[in-house]
Amino acid sequence: MKIIIASSFTPFAQGGATVIVDSLADAIRAQGHRVEVLALPFHPQPEALLEQMLSFRLIDLSQHGDQLIALRPPSYLLRHPNKVVWFIHHHRGAYDLWGTRYQDIPNSPEGLRIRDSIIHADNVALREAKRLYCNSQVMADRLRRFNGLEAEVLYPPLAQPERYYQDGQGDYILCVSRLVHHKRQWLAIDALRHTQTPVRLVLVGQPDPEGDSYARQLAAMSQEGGLGGRVRITSNWIPESEKVELFAQCLAVIYMPVDEDSYGYPTLEALQAGKPVITCSDSGGTRELIVDGETGLVTAPDPEAIAQAMDRLYQDRAGAARMGEAGRQRIAELGIGWDKVLRSLLA
Amino acid sequence: MRIAVVNNCVPFVSGGAEHLAEALTAKLIEHGHSALLVRIPFRWEPPGKIIESMLACRLLQLPYVDRVVGLKFPAYYIPHPNKVLWLLHQFRQAYDLCGTPFQSLSDTDDGRRIREAVVHADNTLLAQARKIFTNSGVTSQRLKKFNGLDSHVLYPPLSRWEHFFCAGYGDFIFYPSRITASKRQHLVVEAMKYVKTAVRLVVAGQAEDPADLERLYRIIQENRLSDRVQVIPRFITEEEKTELFSRALACAYIPYDEDSYGYVTMESYYSRKPVITCSDSGGTDVLVKDGQTGRVVPPRPETIAIALDELFTDRGAARRMGEAGLDLVGQLSITWDHVIGNLTA
Numbered sequence: 001m002k003i004i005i006a007s008s009f010t011p012f013a014q015g016g017a018t019v020i021v022d023s024l025a026d027a028i029r030a031q032g033h034r035v036e037v038l039a040l041p042f043h044p045q046p047e048a049l050l051e052q053m054l055s056f057r058l059i060d061l062s063q064h065g066d067q068l069i070a071l072r073p074p075s076y077l078l079r080h081p082n083k084v085v086w087f088i089h090h091h092r093g094a095y096d097l098w099g100t101r102y103q104d105i106p107n108s109p110e111g112l113r114i115r116d117s118i119i120h121a122d123n124v125a126l127r128e129a130k131r132l133y134c135n136s137q138v139m140a141d142r143l144r145r146f147n148g149l150e151a152e153v154l155y156p157p158l159a160q161p162e163r164y165y166q167d168g169q170g171d172y173i174l175c176v177s178r179l180v181h182h183k184r185q186w187l188a189i190d191a192l193r194h195t196q197t198p199v200r201l202v203l204v205g206q207p208d209p210e211g212d213s214y215a216r217q218l219a220a221m222s223q224e225g226g227l228g229g230r231v232r233i234t235s236n237w238i239p240e241s242e243k244v245e246l247f248a249q250c251l252a253v254i255y256m257p258v259d260e261d262s263y264g265y266p267t268l269e270a271l272q273a274g275k276p277v278i279t280c281s282d283s284g285g286t287r288e289l290i291v292d293g294e295t296g297l298v299t300a301p302d303p304e305a306i307a308q309a310m311d312r313l314y315q316d317r318a319g320a321a322r323m324g325e326a327g328r329q330r331i332a333e334l335g336i337g338w339d340k341v342l343r344s345l346l347a
Numbered sequence: 348m349r350i351a352v353v354n355n356c357v358p359f360v361s362g363g364a365e366h367l368a369e370a371l372t373a374k375l376i377e378h379g380h381s382a383l384l385v386r387i388p389f390r391w392e393p394p395g396k397i398i399e400s401m402l403a404c405r406l407l408q409l410p411y412v413d414r415v416v417g418l419k420f421p422a423y424y425i426p427h428p429n430k431v432l433w434l435l436h437q438f439r440q441a442y443d444l445c446g447t448p449f450q451s452l453s454d455t456d457d458g459r460r461i462r463e464a465v466v467h468a469d470n471t472l473l474a475q476a477r478k479i480f481t482n483s484g485v486t487s488q489r490l491k492k493f494n495g496l497d498s499h500v501l502y503p504p505l506s507r508w509e510h511f512f513c514a515g516y517g518d519f520i521f522y523p524s525r526i527t528a529s530k531r532q533h534l535v536v537e538a539m540k541y542v543k544t545a546v547r548l549v550v551a552g553q554a555e556d557p558a559d560l561e562r563l564y565r566i567i568q569e570n571r572l573s574d575r576v577q578v579i580p581r582f583i584t585e586e587e588k589t590e591l592f593s594r595a596l597a598c599a600y601i602p603y604d605e606d607s608y609g610y611v612t613m614e615s616y617y618s619r620k621p622v623i624t625c626s627d628s629g630g631t632d633v634l635v636k637d638g639q640t641g642r643v644v645p646p647r648p649e650t651i652a653i654a655l656d657e658l659f660t661d662r663g664a665a666r667r668m669g670e671a672g673l674d675l676v677g678q679l680s681i682t683w684d685h686v687i688g689n690l691t692a
Contacts, residue, residue, distance in 0.1 A: 055406035209411035
């Protein structure tokens with residue numbers, strides 16, 4: 001078959017949304033299909049949202065390919081007679097973040113029109129899909145609540161899960177994620193001040209375009225007194241092999257974004273490498289994989305509570321290893337893998 | 348600099364322009380820039396879709412990008428304050444192909460309106476670019492003639508020139524290209540009827556239309572040329588191509604009225620082989636100088652045959668002309684350093 005994978009991207013930003021597109025393309029190609037990846041640029045700036053959505057809508061791919069698989073918004077607005085959507089998030093400012101401090105659309109008559117237009121367009125385009133999947137229970141709930149749609153959860157697997165392995169337990173907790181404020185690396189550094197053990201923190205990730213000030217802020221925090229050089233930050237790109245090794249040799253992984261839509265690749269990478277994950281009670285989708293005391297530790301989003309979790313894993317290595325092992329089993333239980341994804345998307 | 352190369356695309360179709368866009372992106376990264384390729388789908392049937400495609404490009408945004416390099420219609424309409432163009436060609440249906448058998452816009456009110464919209468958009472929006480480069484003198488002349496816009500020619504270099512090499516001068520002429528009527532492989536196959544020496548011919552390429560391939564086989568069969576003409580009717584790999592070039596005596600490239608010199612010409616020179624082309628082949632005249640870097644002959648089998656025989660008889664001349672061809676590539680600054688220096692200036 002000829003399959004078009006459509007998505008959108010923010011130029012020069014790396015993250016889960018680009019990884020899922022590339023790994024899906026590889027997995028489908030490996031089954032012998034031809035794949036065309038169409039990723040169009042998208043600027044999530046409220047004043048320009050509707051124009052860009054119209055642009056996507058004007059692109060008619062109905063002459064090409066046997067099937068279109070759309071992922072990131074607003075790619076599902078593209079026209080194709082055989083469209084399948086693997087929904088990964090809304091434009092959240094118009095949905096669950098409306099009315100919170102993260103609402104990006106102004107609370108004005110104009111802003112309300114933008115919000116309503118987004119919701120209306122999503123309702124129309126998502127109903128055109130032959131099948132609707134999403135990447136987490138959180139998303140399935142939101143689609144039901146806001147759009148009145150039922151979506152089946154199809155958990156995104158790692159690109160190459162077989163690369164991950166376990167190689168001892170080092171003295172550091174690893175955090176691999178884009179350096180953006182809502183991933184809360186700052187909270188992890190803050191927590192380190194309150195630890196009783198000499199546990200270290202290794203942060204790996206690149207800043208978003210125009211996001212250098214946050215990276216500088218983290219660097220400054222890590223230099224402050226009291227931390228005794230226990231934080232290491234790597235903000236340039238590192239090869240996959242190096243990243244996999246960091247996972248293999250860490251004590252545990254910390255991933256505590258604010259109210260994430262899905263479990264996030266770092267969580268899955270940790271469990272695949274047999275490591276427990278520290279996450280927060282308000283982190284959203286991570287909770288679908290991390291059960292407190294079983295596959296990691298779920299704490300309140302405050303430095304003292306996180307510090308306690310860090311110390312606990314540092315002092316109870318056997319417990320950490322047990323939770324890591326349970327994490328691997330959790331992946332198997334949930335059937336997270338490319339076989340299931342392809343069976344569903346290409347059905 | 349963060350640079351977006353912007354090209355149009357038709358899903359599952361890839362040709363010279365797609366290859367050039369990918370090569371440019373890769374070379375920009377090699378030169379120390381952050382670069383990415385943006386491909387915007389273009390649909391032109393039914394003709395109303397042309398306007399929708401143009402509007403779609405106009406409504407997109409490219410944040411976090413310092414410079415845009417626009418290549419093809421209508422993708423080059425994407426708004427950006429710091430855009431340069433490296434025009435591979437405009438939408439030819441609205442310009443030079445209008446009134447020819449290749450025209451797809453009908454001569455109706457609708458067809459005329461669409462043509463006017465394209466010309467108007469080009470006049471207005473191309474003029475807003477910081478600088479306009481084109482890939483050939485032909486493209487520049489058309490832009491001047493139809494839109495009154497000035498531009499500079501920036502010849503496209505070969506993406507993997509270092510793969511090509513010379514392993515001597517064999518007994519065959521090599522014509523690698525898509526097998527299609529406008530590339531006129533049939534002319535050089537027919538020329539083989541008239542040759543007086545033992546020169547051979549190898550034609551390689553994928554046929555878009557089986558009829559074009561059958562035509563070649565028919566000429567070969569009717570004239571009993573099968574022992575001297577070999578057709579490889581498929582896409583050949585880069586390795587196969589460089590290997591065949593390395594042993595060839597010369598290269599034939601005789602399209603009808605091409606816009607540019609074609610990669611084949613460059614590949615031939617990097618393999619130190621002269622190029623045989625025709626006086627009506629268009630852009631090849633930039634690189635093929637008769638008697639100096641190859642042969643330029645009238646588009647008739649008989650005259651092509653004479654050129655083939657002469658090269659076969661004088662291998663020394665073949666070598667001299669092939670080497671002179673490579674010198675000319677250098678003199679015309681057809682290099683990535685030159686292209687990237689201009690596009691990022």
